Amino acid sequence: MKTLIICGVICLLLGFFVGRFTMKEGERTTYVKGETIRDTITCFIPDTVRLSGEVRYKYRYKTDTVYRDVPTVDREGTLKSTIEDWNLIRDYKRTLFDNESGKLAVELSVQYNELKHLTYAYTPVRERVMIVKKSVWVPFVSASFYTEGHDLSFGGGCFYHDLGFRIEYKFDGFNVGLMYKF
Numbered sequence: 001m002k003t004l005i006i007c008g009v010i011c012l013l014l015g016f017f018v019g020r021f022t023m024k025e026g027e028r029t030t031y032v033k034g035e036t037i038r039d040t041i042t043c044f045i046p047d048t049v050r051l052s053g054e055v056r057y058k059y060r061y062k063t064d065t066v067y068r069d070v071p072t073v074d075r076e077g078t079l080k081s082t083i084e085d086w087n088l089i090r091d092y093k094r095t096l097f098d099n100e101s102g103k104l105a106v107e108l109s110v111q112y113n114e115l116k117h118l119t120y121a122y123t124p125v126r127e128r129v130m131i132v133k134k135s136v137w138v139p140f141v142s143a144s145f146y147t148e149g150h151d152l153s154f155g156g157g158c159f160y161h162d163l164g165f166r167i168e169y170k171f172d173g174f175n176v177g178l179m180y181k182f
Helices: 002-021 075-087
Strands: 023-033 037-041 061-063 071-073 090-099 102-111 114-135 137-146 151-160 163-170 173-180
Touching: 002 137, 002 151, 137 163, 151 173
Parallel strands: none
Antiparallel strands: 023 114, 037 114, 061 071, 090 102, 102 114, 137 151, 151 163, 163 173
């Protein structure tokens, strides 16, 4: 009986150390969204101001009263359409990028040939790499009690990936088994 206990402890320690040293590593990459950063900028000071030369008009044409097939420039219509175009408010919405680095969306408004406001929203995405360790050899111990025959048994074994082997000692013999983890 004393040798059985010593043998069981040795097998338990051996199984423990073999199970600890035989680990299989793998990497798992996940992308985690960060908190969205938003801001609106309304006060702009130009870095460079250049004179573009001549004034560019939005030309309007009318048909000539004498020569019906020759269009002529409508001076009043041209000035009116140029001023209307200058007074227009133009809004732009663009997503500059949406990839593994994150997402940057920009909204801007232009009036009187000036940038009125710029709004941006940036959602960063961080890459998280986790190293996953999975045991190749997993030892285990067991004990069972059979109520009708008042039998007591002790045993152990190990799993290799999902397939397991066990051995149990009863007072009247050994029990050997094969197991599979789902």
